[in-house]
Amino acid sequence: MNQDLRENYSYLLEDELLVEIEKHSLLKNYDCGDEIIRQGQYIKSIPLLIEGTIKVSRKDELDDEIMLYYIEEGETCAISMNCCLGNSKSQILARAETPTKLLMIPVEYMDEWMAKFKSWREFVLSSFQTRLNEAIYTIDSLVFLKMEERLMQYLRDKTKIVHDTAINITHQEIAKDFHTSRVVISRLLKKLEIEGDVKLHRNSIEVISL
């Protein structure tokens, strides 16, 4: 029946389950740029990607989109599963990045399959895990950029106080001020040094770009 399904999922999901999926899912095709899931919409089936790439994003109060992540072949959308399970509105917007082929699985089967098929349970769980990890990573990097700016500001302020471009301070002491670990500060400072904003010495930091 469905060659594509087998190609992408046979190593992940057991045969019996694949048959079930074939029986109950609906094959859909999208062209580049097509909206698959709109923000605020209720989701009644979860997508299983067969071919193509989907960009998942979120719109803020204004109109600009914030890209959350991509879904590629052999993956599913953890957020849409979450919406299904909670029967809540979609918080996200999914758009086909390339021509896309996917299977829509009606929500009703989620529960049944979760109980019946170990492979399905693992697949769903690992999807959640992967997604969550990526989300954490994304958030961290945003905070990280803020930290770098804060650190630079902090150093500049210090030079004003000391009336010197060289500040006598250890990474550990800075870490305390920032409520973070010494390792994090060391890494940030190292980066600033590579970027040429600062010169590092033992027990002191020289601020280059004031």
Added chain:
DNA sequence: ACATTAAGTGATT
């Protein structure tokens, strides 16, 4: 020379 403390790094969560 040896010990102590500061700083750098990679891997993991």
Added chain:
DNA sequence: AATCACTTAATGT
């Protein structure tokens, strides 16, 4: 980002 574990560099005794 945080933490661990470990290495390397600088300094003091």
